[in-house]
Amino acid sequence: xxxxxxxxxxxxxxxxxxxxxxxxxxxxxxxxxxxxxxxxxxxxxxxxxxxxxxxxxxxxxxxxxxxxxxxxxxxxxxxxxxxxxxxxxxxxxxxxxxxxxxxxxxxxxxxxxxxxxxxxxxxxxxxxxxxxxxxxxxxxxxxxxxxxxxxxxxxxxxxxxxxxxxxxxxxxxxxxxxxxxxxxxxxxxxxxxxxxxxxxxxxxxxxxxxxxxxxxxxxxxxxxxxxxxxxxxxxxxxxxxxxxxxxxxxxxxxxxxxxxxxxxxxxxxxxxxxxxxxxxxxxxxxxxxxxxxxxxxxxxxxxxxxxxxxxxxxxxxxxxxxxxxxxxxxxxxxxxxxxxxxxxxxxxxxxxxxxxxxxxxxxxxxxxxxxxxxxxxxxxxxxxxxxxxxxxxxxxxxxxxxxxxxxxxxxxxxxxxxxxxxxxxxxxxxxxxxxxxxxxxxxxxxxxxxxxxxxxxxxxxxxxxxxxxxxxxxxxxxxxxxxxxxxxxxxxxxxxxxxxxxxxxxxxxxxxxxxxxxxxxxxxxxxxxxxxxxxxxxxxxxxxxxxxxxxxxxxxxxxxxxxxxxxxxxxx
Amino acid sequence: xxxxxxxxxxxxxxxxxxxxxxxxxxxxxxxxxxxxxxxxxxxxxxxxxxxxxxxxxxxxxxxxxxxxxxxxxxxxxxxxxxxxxxxxxxxxxxxxxxxxxxxxxxxxxxxxxxxxxxxxxxxxxxxxxxxxxxxxxxxxxxxxxxxxxxxxxxxxxxxxxxxxxxxxxxxxxxxxxxxxxxxxxxxxxxxxxxxxxxxxxxxxxxxxxxxxxxxxxxxxxxxxxxxxxxxxxxxxxxxxxxxxxxxxxxxxxxxxxxxxxxxxxxxxxxxxxxxxxxxxxxxxxxxxxxxxxxxxxxxxxxxxxxxxxxxxxxxxxxxxxxxxxxx
Numbered sequence: 001x002x003x004x005x006x007x008x009x010x011x012x013x014x015x016x017x018x019x020x021x022x023x024x025x026x027x028x029x030x031x032x033x034x035x036x037x038x039x040x041x042x043x044x045x046x047x048x049x050x051x052x053x054x055x056x057x058x059x060x061x062x063x064x065x066x067x068x069x070x071x072x073x074x075x076x077x078x079x080x081x082x083x084x085x086x087x088x089x090x091x092x093x094x095x096x097x098x099x100x101x102x103x104x105x106x107x108x109x110x111x112x113x114x115x116x117x118x119x120x121x122x123x124x125x126x127x128x129x130x131x132x133x134x135x136x137x138x139x140x141x142x143x144x145x146x147x148x149x150x151x152x153x154x155x156x157x158x159x160x161x162x163x164x165x166x167x168x169x170x171x172x173x174x175x176x177x178x179x180x181x182x183x184x185x186x187x188x189x190x191x192x193x194x195x196x197x198x199x200x201x202x203x204x205x206x207x208x209x210x211x212x213x214x215x216x217x218x219x220x221x222x223x224x225x226x227x228x229x230x231x232x233x234x235x236x237x238x239x240x241x242x243x244x245x246x247x248x249x250x251x252x253x254x255x256x257x258x259x260x261x262x263x264x265x266x267x268x269x270x271x272x273x274x275x276x277x278x279x280x281x282x283x284x285x286x287x288x289x290x291x292x293x294x295x296x297x298x299x300x301x302x303x304x305x306x307x308x309x310x311x312x313x314x315x316x317x318x319x320x321x322x323x324x325x326x327x328x329x330x331x332x333x334x335x336x337x338x339x340x341x342x343x344x345x346x347x348x349x350x351x352x353x354x355x356x357x358x359x360x361x362x363x364x365x366x367x368x369x370x371x372x373x374x375x376x377x378x379x380x381x382x383x384x385x386x387x388x389x390x391x392x393x394x395x396x397x398x399x400x401x402x403x404x405x406x407x408x409x410x411x412x413x414x415x416x417x418x419x420x421x422x423x424x425x426x427x428x429x430x431x432x433x434x435x436x437x438x439x440x441x442x443x444x445x446x447x448x449x450x451x452x453x454x455x456x457x458x459x460x461x462x463x464x465x466x467x468x469x470x471x472x473x474x475x476x477x478x479x480x481x482x483x484x485x486x487x488x489x490x491x492x493x494x495x496x497x498x499x500x501x502x503x504x505x506x507x508x509x510x511x512x513x514x515x516x517x518x519x520x521x522x523x524x525x526x527x528x529x530x531x532x533x534x535x536x537x538x539x540x541x542x543x544x545x546x547x548x549x550x551x552x553x554x555x556x557x558x559x560x561x562x563x564x565x566x567x568x569x570x571x572x
Numbered sequence: 573x574x575x576x577x578x579x580x581x582x583x584x585x586x587x588x589x590x591x592x593x594x595x596x597x598x599x600x601x602x603x604x605x606x607x608x609x610x611x612x613x614x615x616x617x618x619x620x621x622x623x624x625x626x627x628x629x630x631x632x633x634x635x636x637x638x639x640x641x642x643x644x645x646x647x648x649x650x651x652x653x654x655x656x657x658x659x660x661x662x663x664x665x666x667x668x669x670x671x672x673x674x675x676x677x678x679x680x681x682x683x684x685x686x687x688x689x690x691x692x693x694x695x696x697x698x699x700x701x702x703x704x705x706x707x708x709x710x711x712x713x714x715x716x717x718x719x720x721x722x723x724x725x726x727x728x729x730x731x732x733x734x735x736x737x738x739x740x741x742x743x744x745x746x747x748x749x750x751x752x753x754x755x756x757x758x759x760x761x762x763x764x765x766x767x768x769x770x771x772x773x774x775x776x777x778x779x780x781x782x783x784x785x786x787x788x789x790x791x792x793x794x795x796x797x798x799x800x801x802x803x804x805x806x807x808x809x810x811x812x813x814x815x816x817x818x819x820x821x822x823x824x825x826x827x828x829x830x831x832x833x834x835x836x837x838x839x840x841x842x843x844x845x846x847x848x849x850x851x852x853x854x855x856x857x858x859x860x861x862x863x864x865x866x867x868x869x870x871x872x873x874x875x876x877x878x879x880x881x882x883x884x885x886x887x888x889x890x891x892x893x894x895x896x897x898x899x
Contacts, residue, residue, distance in 0.1 A: 144624030221746035
C-alpha cells in the first residue's frame with residue numbers, strides 16, 4: 001500500500017458489548033463478584049483489542065491470503081505468521097518468526113530456510129517444510145495467487161527435512177529473502193483440496209498466527225481470537241481483535257468521541273483537537289515520515305516536446321526548484337508530512353543508510369527558488385512563445401497534466417501548488433484527477449505525462465529504488481511510472497543483488513544515492529506520514545516516539561504490526 | 573381492479589427500457605472492473621499476477637453483444653452474476669443483505685412523512701391565510717429545496733457528534749445478534765431515527781404542498797358545504813369529507829417521488845454508514861462493479877415500477893370513479 005492509499009484510510013469504532021459486560025458485573029454485588037473470581041482464569045475479563053485497519057462498507061468473510069483485494073486485512077500476520085520480518089526501524093534486522101534462519105549456498109543460486117521446531121497450525125497439526133514447499137509450488141503453478149512474485153525468481157523447491165526448505169533460484173539474487181516478506185505459508189492439509197485457490201474464501205482459516213479463530217462475523221463487526229496452538233503464546237496478552245466496519249473518515253471522526261477504538265491509523269485533521277483533545281490522558285499518536293513522495297515524469301512520453309524536456313536534467317532541476325515543498329506540507333498536508341531535502345530522495349526512516357557523499361551541491365536543487373529556475377531555463381534555451389509558456393530548446397511546445405487520483409484531496413492540493421510553481425517558471429502544467437483505476441492504468445500503459453507518486457519501500461531502502469528506477473521494472477508496476485533507464489544505475493542494482501555481505505550492500509547503495517542525486521530522475525517533494533493512533537485506556541505497551549523501535553502502523557503493509565501486537569498488555 | 577392492456581404495455585416497455593439502460597449505463601463510465609481489480613492489488617502486483625487476474629475475469633472483456641446476451645440469459649434465470657468487488661459473492665447475496673434495510677428506511681420515512689405532511693397540509697388548507705398556514709406552507713417549500721446531504725450532515729453533527737444522543741452509524745448495535753427481542757428492535761429503532769429524519773423533510777414538504785392545494789380545491793365542493801350545513805364537527809368535515817377526497821393527488825405524487833426517495837437514501841446511507849442499497853451502489857460504482865450496479869439499478873427500477881403499479885391499483889380502490897372499465 002502506498003502512503004497515499006493509507007492517507008485514505010481512517011479510523012475505528014464501537015464499544016457497547018465490553019462496556020456492558022463490565023457494568024453488569026459491578027451490579028451483581030460483592031457476593032456474586034466473589035463467586036466469579038473463584039473461577040480464576042475464566043473470570044478474567046477477556047482482553048479485546050478494537051482495531052481499525054481498512055475502510056469497507058460491509059465485511060465479507062474472506063481470509064484467503066492470496067486474494068489481495070478481497071481478503072480481510074487482518075489475514076496476514078494475525079492469521080498467517082510471516083517467516084521473518086525485517087524491521088526497517090532497526091536497519092532491516094530480521095525478527096525470526098516461523099523461520100529461525102536462512103542461508104545462501106556458496107554459489108548464491110539457492111537458499112535454505114530453517115523452520116522453527118514444534119510450530120503447530122491452529123487445528124493442532126504440525127507445521128513443517130512440506131507446507132512451505134506446497135505453498136511455494138502452488139504459487140509457481142498458479143500465477144494468480146503469486147502475491148510475492150516467486151514466479152520470476154524461483155526455479156524449484158525442495159524439502160530436505162521437516163524443518164528445512166531449499167529454494168533453487170533462477171539467478172543470483174541475495175535480495176530474495178526480502179521479497180518473501182509478504183509470503184504466507186498455508187497448511188497443505190487444508191489447501192491441497194482447494195480447487196481454485198483464488199476464489200476460496202477461507203472463512204474459517206487454519207493458520208499459524210496469534211489470532212486465527214473467527215468467533216463472530218457480521219457485516220458490521222468481526223472478532224478474531226487467540227490461536228489455541230500458537231507457538232509464541234507466552235508473548236500474547238491480547239485475547240481477541242475486534243474489527244468494527246467503518247466506511248470513511250467522516251464516520252471515524254464521528255465515532256472517536258465514544259473512545260472505543262484502541263489501535264488505528266486514520267487521517268484525522270487537526271489531530272490534537274479531534275483526537276488527543278477528547279481524552280488527553282489516554283489518546284496518543286505518532287506519525288513518523290514514511291515513503292518519499294516524488295514527481296515522476298514519463299521519459300517515454302509520446303509527446304515530443306514533453307519527452308525532450310523530461311529527458312533534460314536541466315529541466316528536471318528547474319522543475320524541482322519550482323516546488324514549494326513547505327506549502328505542500330503545511331497547506332496540503334495539514335503539516336503532517338515532512339519536507340524531503342535530499343536529492344537522492346532517501347526517506348528519513350533509512351537514515352542509517354545515508355551517504356553524505358550524495359549530499360551537498362545537488363541538494364540545492366531542492367530549494368524553492370523561482371528566479372533561479374527561470375534563469376536556468378533561460379540559459380538552457382527554453383524560450384517563451386506567444387502565450388507566455390516555454391518551448392523546448394528545439395522549439396517544441398511543452399504542456400502536460402500531472403495526474404493524481406480523484407478524491408485524494410491532500411495530494412490534489414499538493415499538485416495544485418506544484419503547477420502554480422511550474423506556471424511561474426513558464427511551464428504549462430495542469431492538474432488532472434482521473435479515478436484511481438484510470439490513474440493506475442495510465443501509469444501502467446505509459447499514456448500519462450507526469451504523476452505525483454510514492455514508491456513501495458521494503459525493509460531496506462533498496463527495493464524502493466530498485467523497483468522505481470531500474471530499466472527492468474519501468475512501467476510494470478505503479479511505483480515505476482517514469483520508465484527511467486540508466487545503465488550505470490542498472491549495473492549497481494545488479495551488483496547489489498549479487499552482494500553477499502551487508503558491507504558490500506552498504507557500499508553499493510552509497511553509489512545508488514550518488515547516481516540518483518546527480519541525475520535527479522524523479523523530483524522528491526515530501527515524506528508522507530505513517531498513520532498511527534492509539535489509546536492507553538485498555539492496553540499499554542504502545543510504540544511511541546520516545547521508543548521508536550518499529551513501524552507502528554496496524555495496516556496490512558506493515559508486517560511489524562505482529563510484533564507490536566505482542567507488546568500490548570491489557571490494563572489491569 | 574383489472575388494469576387496461578394499454579397500461580400494462582406501458583409497464584412492459586418501461587421495464588425493457590430499464591433492462592437495456594442498466595446494461596449500458598455502467599459501461600459508459602470510464603474504467604473497467606478488471607482495472608479496478610488490478611488497482612486493488614496495489615503497487616506490488618507483478619505482471620504475471622495481473623495477467624492471471626485478467627484471464628480469470630476474461631468474461632468482462634468479451635465483446636459487448638456477447639455480454640448483453642449473457643446478461644439477458646442470466647436475468648431470465650434470476651442470475652445476476654458474481655460481484656467483482658465482493659468476489660466470490662454473488663450479486664443476489666450482496667443485494668439481499670442490503671435491500672431489506674433500504675426498504676425499511678424508505679417505507680418508514682414515507683409512512684412518517686405521509687402522516688405528518690398530510691396533516692399539516694389539511695390544517696393549512698382548512699385555515700388558509702391564517703398564521704399556521706403562512707408559516708407552514710412557505711416552510712414546506714424550503715424543506716423541498718434543501719438537499720438531503722445537508723440535512724444528513726447537520727443532523728449527524730448535532731445529534732450524533734456534538735450531543736451524542738444518537739448512534740452515528742450502522743443499522744443496529746454491531747455487538748448485538750439479530751433476534752426477535754426488545755433489545756434488538758430497540759437498537760434498530762434508535763439507529764433508524766437519524767436516517768429517517770434525514771429522508772423525511774423533503775417528503776413532508778412535498779406531501780404538505782400537494783395536500784394543501786388539493787384540499788383547497790376540495791373544500792369548494794358541495795359535499796363539504798353540505799357536511800358543514802349538517803352541523804358536523806369541524807374535525808369530522810375536515811377529515812371525513814375533505815381530506816379523504818383530497819388524498820388522491822398525494823398518492824400520485826408519492827409514486828412519482830419514489831425515485832427521489834431512493835436517491836435521497838443513497839446520500840443518507842453513505843453519511844450514516846447504513847448498510848442499505850445506497851451504500852452498496854456507491855461502493856459498487858467506485859469499484860466499477862458492473863454486475864452489482866446492474867442488479868442494483870434493476871432492483872430500483874422494479875421497485876419504482878412496482879410502486880407505480882401499486883398506486884394505480886390503490887387508486888382504483890380509493891376512487892371508484894376511475895376504476896377500469898367504468899371510465
